[in-house]
Structures are given as C-alpha cells and as structure tokens.
Amino acid sequence: MSAYVPSTALIPRAEAGEIPSIARLISRAEAGLPEARPALAQIYKKAGRAHVIGITGVPGSGKSTLVAALAARLRALGGKVGIVAVDPSSPYSGGAILGDRIRMTELAQDPGIYIRSMATRGAMGGMARATLDAVDILDLGGFETVIIETVGVGQDEVEIAKASHTTVVVSAPGLGDEIQAIKAGMLEIADIHLVSKCDRSDANRTLMDLKQMLTLGAHSGPRPEWQVPVVGVCSFNGQGFEELVDAIQKHQHTLSTESGKKRRLSIASFRLQKTAENLLIERFTQASAALRPKLAERLSARDGDPYTLASELLAAALA
Amino acid sequence: MSAYVPSTALIPRAEAGEIPSIARLISRAEAGLPEARPALAQIYKKAGRAHVIGITGVPGSGKSTLVAALAARLRALGGKVGIVAVDPSSPYSGGAILGDRIRMTELAQDPGIYIRSMATRGAMGGMARATLDAVDILDLGGFETVIIETVGVGQDEVEIAKASHTTVVVSAPGLGDEIQAIKAGMLEIADIHLVSKCDRSDANRTLMDLKQMLTLGAHSGPRPEWQVPVVGVCSFNGQGFEELVDAIQKHQHTLSTESGKKRRLSIASFRLQKTAENLLIERFTQASAALRPKLAERLSARDGDPYTLASELLAAALA
Numbered sequence: 001m002s003a004y005v006p007s008t009a010l011i012p013r014a015e016a017g018e019i020p021s022i023a024r025l026i027s028r029a030e031a032g033l034p035e036a037r038p039a040l041a042q043i044y045k046k047a048g049r050a051h052v053i054g055i056t057g058v059p060g061s062g063k064s065t066l067v068a069a070l071a072a073r074l075r076a077l078g079g080k081v082g083i084v085a086v087d088p089s090s091p092y093s094g095g096a097i098l099g100d101r102i103r104m105t106e107l108a109q110d111p112g113i114y115i116r117s118m119a120t121r122g123a124m125g126g127m128a129r130a131t132l133d134a135v136d137i138l139d140l141g142g143f144e145t146v147i148i149e150t151v152g153v154g155q156d157e158v159e160i161a162k163a164s165h166t167t168v169v170v171s172a173p174g175l176g177d178e179i180q181a182i183k184a185g186m187l188e189i190a191d192i193h194l195v196s197k198c199d200r201s202d203a204n205r206t207l208m209d210l211k212q213m214l215t216l217g218a219h220s221g222p223r224p225e226w227q228v229p230v231v232g233v234c235s236f237n238g239q240g241f242e243e244l245v246d247a248i249q250k251h252q253h254t255l256s257t258e259s260g261k262k263r264r265l266s267i268a269s270f271r272l273q274k275t276a277e278n279l280l281i282e283r284f285t286q287a288s289a290a291l292r293p294k295l296a297e298r299l300s301a302r303d304g305d306p307y308t309l310a311s312e313l314l315a316a317a318l319a
Numbered sequence: 320m321s322a323y324v325p326s327t328a329l330i331p332r333a334e335a336g337e338i339p340s341i342a343r344l345i346s347r348a349e350a351g352l353p354e355a356r357p358a359l360a361q362i363y364k365k366a367g368r369a370h371v372i373g374i375t376g377v378p379g380s381g382k383s384t385l386v387a388a389l390a391a392r393l394r395a396l397g398g399k400v401g402i403v404a405v406d407p408s409s410p411y412s413g414g415a416i417l418g419d420r421i422r423m424t425e426l427a428q429d430p431g432i433y434i435r436s437m438a439t440r441g442a443m444g445g446m447a448r449a450t451l452d453a454v455d456i457l458d459l460g461g462f463e464t465v466i467i468e469t470v471g472v473g474q475d476e477v478e479i480a481k482a483s484h485t486t487v488v489v490s491a492p493g494l495g496d497e498i499q500a501i502k503a504g505m506l507e508i509a510d511i512h513l514v515s516k517c518d519r520s521d522a523n524r525t526l527m528d529l530k531q532m533l534t535l536g537a538h539s540g541p542r543p544e545w546q547v548p549v550v551g552v553c554s555f556n557g558q559g560f561e562e563l564v565d566a567i568q569k570h571q572h573t574l575s576t577e578s579g580k581k582r583r584l585s586i587a588s589f590r591l592q593k594t595a596e597n598l599l600i601e602r603f604t605q606a607s608a609a610l611r612p613k614l615a616e617r618l619s620a621r622d623g624d625p626y627t628l629a630s631e632l633l634a635a636a637l638a
Contacts, residue, residue, distance in 0.1 A: 037626050038626075040624070040625075040626065041624035041625070041626045041627055042624070044621065044624040044625055045621050045623075045624055047621075048621055129625075132625075156475070261619075264619050265615060265616060265619045267619075268615045268616070268618040268619035269611065269612070269615035269618075269619075271618065271625050272611065272614055272615050272618050272625060272628055272629055272632065273604075273611070275625040275626060275628075275629035276603070276607070276629035276630075276632045276633050277600055277603070278629075279626075279629055279630065279633060280599060280600070280603055280633055281596055281599070281600075284595065284596070284599055285592075288595070292588065292591065292592070293588070295591055296584060296587045296588035296591050297584060297587070299587040299588075299590065299591050300580075300583050300584045300586075300587035300588075302363065302364050302366075302367055304364075305359070305360035305361070305363040305364050306359075306360070306363055306448075306451075306590050306591060306594040307356050307357075307359065307360045307594060307598075308360055309591055309594075310591055310594035310595035310597075310598055311595075311598065313591065313595050314595050314598060314599055318637070
C-alpha cells in the first residue's frame with residue numbers, strides 16, 4: 001500500500017494527464033473528503049477549457065451505447081474525451097451499480113478516453129457537487145470534451161445534465177407510455193434532441209413527434225435564439241453521428257455569444273447554490289447529530305410535530 | 320372565486336373526511352406555503368392511525384396499474400384508501416406530468432378512494448416533506464391505508480418509498496439490462512417483493528431470481544426477523560392480490576413489535592432531517608438571494624472557486 005499523497009500534490013500530476021492521479025482526485029471529490037477541498041478549489045480556478053456535454057435520457061433509451069459511440073467519434077477528431085456517468089446508487093451499500101459498464105470496455109483501451117462511473121450516494125446536493133468537481137479534474141487533465149451521462153429520471157439527475165454547456169436529450173422509439181410520460185420532464189432542457197435506435201421502423205414517428213413539438217413551440221429549448229435540432233442516430237452502424245457532432249460543435253460556438261455567457265453564468269449560479277447547500281447540510285448534520293435521536297423519538301411519539309421539532313433542531317445546531 | 324379559508328380552519332373539515340378540504344390542504348403542503356405550516360403541524364399530531372404502504376419500481380414495471388388494483392382490493396375490505404403518487408416534474412414548468420392518471424379514473428368514481436399526484440418540483444428535500452404531509456392529511460381524513468407510489472429511480476424517490484410502514488418493490492419480467500441494473504438500487508429496501516405481469520411466460524424467471532437472491536442473503540431486507548416474501552401478481556385478472564394483501568397485513572402486524580418501533584423511529588428521524596434541511600435551505604436561499612448573482616459572476620469568471628465562494632455566501636447569509 002502506497003503512502004497517502006496529499007490532494008494538492010496530485011494536481012501537477014493530474015495536469016500532466018496522469019490517469020492514476022486523476023482517478024484518485026475524482027475518488028476524493030466523490031467521497032467529499034474535506035482534505036481534498038483546497039485542491040478542488042485550485043483545480044476549479046485552473047480549469048475552464050473543456051466543452052461539457054450533458055447527455056440524459058430515460059432508462060432503456062440506449063444512452064450508454066450512444067455515449068460510447070459519440071466518445072469514439074469525438075476521439076477520432078483528435079481531442080481527449082472524458083465520460084462521467086452518474087448512476088443511481090443503492091441506498092444501503094452506497095455503491096455504483098453500473099460500475100464496470102461492460103459496453104464501454106473497448107473504449108477503455110484507448111488512453112485518450114477516460115470513463116468514470118460516479119456513485120450517487122451521499123448527502124443532498126452531493127451528487128451534483130462531486131460530478132462537477134470530476135468534470136473540472138478531467139478538464140485540468142487536458143480532456144477537451146467531458147460528457148456527463150445521467151439517467152434522466154429524478155430531479156437531481158436532470159439538473160446535472162442541465163449544468164453542462166450543451167445538453168443532449170435522448171429519446172428512444174417504442175418505449176411504453178409510463179416511460180414516455182417521464183421523459184416529458186426532460187424535453188424542455190434539450191439543446192439537441194437525439195433519437196436513438198434509428199434502425200427501428202418506429203423511429204421515424206419519434207423524430208416526427210419531436211419536430212412537431214418544437215414547431216408548436218411547446219418546448220422550444222432553453223435559449224430562444226438557438227434552433228434546437230432533432231437528430232436520429234444508430235449506435236451500431238454509426239448513422240447520424242456526423243450530424244450529431246456537427247450540431248454539438250455548432251452549439252459550442254454559440255457559447256461565446258451574449259446568451260452563451262448567460263448560460264455559463266446560470267451554470268455557475270447552480271454550482272454555487274449546490275455547493276453552499278452541500279456545505280450547509282454537512283455542517284448542520286454534524287452539529288445536530290447528538291440532539292437528533294431525542295427529537296426523532298419525540299416526533300415518533302407525536303409529542304411535537306415535524307416543523308416545530310425541526311426548528312428546534314436547527315436552532316440548537318446553529319446556535 | 321371563493322374567499323381564502325385559513326389552513327387551520329380547514330382541519331375540522333378534513334377531519335370529517337371532506338375531500339375538497341383535504342385536497343386544498345395537500346395543495347398548500349405541496350406549495351410549501353408558510354401559512355399552512357401551523358395547520359400541518361396540528362395535523363401531524365392528530366394523525367398516526369393510517370397504515371402507509373410505499374410502492375416503488377422502475378418505469379415500465381406496471382406500478383400504476385398495480386396500485387390501482389391493490390387500492391380496489393383494499394377498498395373492498397372496507398377502509399378508505401388514499402394514493403399519493405410522486406411523479407417526476409418538469410424542471411421548467413414545475414407541473415406534474417401524470418397529473419390525470421388516466422388508468423385510475425375508474426377508481427376515482429369511488430368516494431372512498433382518493434388519488435393525488437404530487438409534483439416533484441421545489442427545493443431540495445421539499446418533495447419528501449410535502450409527500451409525508453399529504454400522507455398525514457389523508458390519515459387525518461380517515462383514510463385507513465395510504466399508498467405512496469414513487470418511480471423508484473433517483474435517490475429522493477427511493478428514500479420516500481422507504482419512509483413508509485411497508486415498502487413494496489415491484490419488478491417486472493422482460494425489462495432491458497439498463498433498467499434491471501437501476502432496479503438493483505431498490506431491492507434492499509423491500510419488505511415485500513412483487514413481480515408484476517405474471518401472465519408473461521418469463522415472469523417465473525423473475526420470481527425465481529428474486530427468491531434466489533433472498534436465499535443467498537444478498538438482499539435479505541431491512542429487518543432481519545421479517546422473512547421478505549416474493550409475490551407474483553397479474554393486475555388485469557386479479558391473480559396474486561389476495562396473497563399480496565395477506566403479506567401486507569402480516570407485515571403491518573409486525574409494526575407493534577420492538578423492531579417495528581425501530582422502523583417508526585427511523586421514519587421519524589428521516590422526516591425530522593428532511594424537514595430541517597428543507598427549512599434550512601429555504602432560509603439560506605432567501606437570505607442569500609441578494610448576494611448570489613455577484614458571487615455567481617465571480618465563479619463564472621473563475622475569480623474564486625465553488626468552495627470559497629459558497630463559504631462566503633453561507634457566512635454572509637447566516638450572519
């Protein structure tokens with residue numbers, strides 16, 4: 001077992017693109033280690049060059065396969081590509097479920113591609129904070145593109161996809177009603193709509209539906225001056241990926257405009273808020289730990305109500 | 320337009336089972352109106368009789384149909400049944416997507432069944448708080464059973480299902496790999512495993528897989544002394560529902576034991592923490608609103624890092 005290298009000492013190594021140091025820093029960010037914070041703070045100030053793509057879609061939409069194919073395509077253009085996959089966690093074990101991500105093992109042979117699966121455990125807001133820290137670390141390590149992949153169900157997961165420069169929402173043909181309805185929560189955040197599995201006969205219907213929705217202006221996208229494209233892809237034969245990369249690059253160019261600056265500002269604002277909430281809850285949880293069992297017992301016995309007892313807990317913890 | 324009735328004045332009407340008053344109180348809890356808090360506090364202290372069943376499962380598992388069938392079955396036994404469905408929200412419009420819940424309209428004809436779809440919008444922790452408030456309101460209104468239905472993807476959604484007396488996790492045969500993997504995050508919280516769509520030929524495989532998993536002890540459930548049953552149901556012909564109701568009732572009886580008290584205490588502890596976090600973030604967000612844009616601009620310009628600027632924001636807001 002090697003000695004613990006302080007996080008700040010890992011920075012120059014990560015900056016030189018050394019994968020083991022990058023991986024260690026991400027693990028520490030994920031664990032929320034206070035020791036790592038000064039390093040993550042330094043890294044943030046050094047980072048800011050990478051283009052961050054958020055890709056989200058319902059379970060079963062073929063996101064992982066698609067992300068792998070897109071990464072390979074972007075990689076072929078020259079730059080290094082990082083992937084941060086946000087997976088649902090087990091509430092008990094806290095482990096990432098799709099940790100090995102079988103489909104991506106081919107890609108993993110290429111040193112210019114780094115894939116990282118994040119557990120979504122931890123305190124509220126912790127997932128967003130850790131994911132964005134991981135993006136910075138890859139950014140520092142010279143990854144020109146960083147893809148954040150989220151499952152697209154759950155408020156936090158959708159918000160993270162939104163906290164990227166270019167948000168791609170994946171729809172798949174032929175999913176059931178229940179899944180389609182859930183998808184509706186994500187449609188409005190798309191800078192680019194993607195329809196996966198375009199080899200399927202019903203894919204055209206999904207493409208048409210999305211185009212019609214955009215024409216009706218119901219979900220015209222987060223920025224009025226950007227015409228949200230609808231792109232169909234087929235991951236296994238590469239169809240549509242040229243168009244997708246083209247759309248991503250076009251959207252990337254808009255980031256230098258006035259409205260692009262607004263987008264960056266709104267990402268920063270989200271991040272500031274999440275980091276502050278995270279720190280706040282962390283402090284509160286520590287400060288209230290000793291008092292909580294007693295108040296929980298009173299609540300359980302209905303000797304007091306949630307609001308009054310929570311206020312008591314807050315007052316005691318923040319005193 | 321009728322005059323605004325103060326929330327505390329709605330309590331006796333809700334207690335008499337008047338649906339419009341119950342609905343209004345739930346809407347106010349959902350909106351997080353400070354005016355409603357004293358009323359919700361009073362309601363909590365009056366409530367505590369209902370048996371709360373959490374039902375969760377991945378999208379496409381047939382949860383809604385199953386919940387409707389279970390509610391009808393419980394209703395036939397005599398008591399009133401309330402359903403609180405937690406739906407993913409649109410991050411922009413904040414509306415509930417499955418608001419009309421077409422499949423449940425038949426049930427809605429029965430005045431002894433009340434179905435409410437909650438939006439999942441709002442501040443962190445707000446969803447859990449509002450959902451549990453809604454459960455109390457139905458409890459006060461004489462609903463003997465309250466079912467909380469959540470989509471089972473996303474940490475908050477799984478946590479809410481866990482904050483019930485009896486947690487039922489729904490698995491469906493024949494879902495894809497991606498969906499099965501996500502499901503893994505929920506398996507450990509089950510008091511009862513349910514396999515839907517038992518008319519399908521591959522349902523038996525799913526039943527066997529779950530039983531084997533339990534035998535191996537990998538996910539033996541949250542309480543060691545409770546033998547987690549695996550029940551197969553078929554919503555359209557009613558097969559298996561007798562067994563399901565039986566399992567729910569058996570589990571309900573365990574709540575009066577020592578370990579059942581622990582379960583109630585852990586629900587109360589979760590609720591105390593969520594309510595406190597909710598109040599804390601609400602206060603912080605208000606107190607920091609004026610300062611946030613300036614700090615977000617500095618963060619966007621990388622003139623400062625998330626941790627330092629968030630600490631600044633916290634210090635200023637809590638001063």
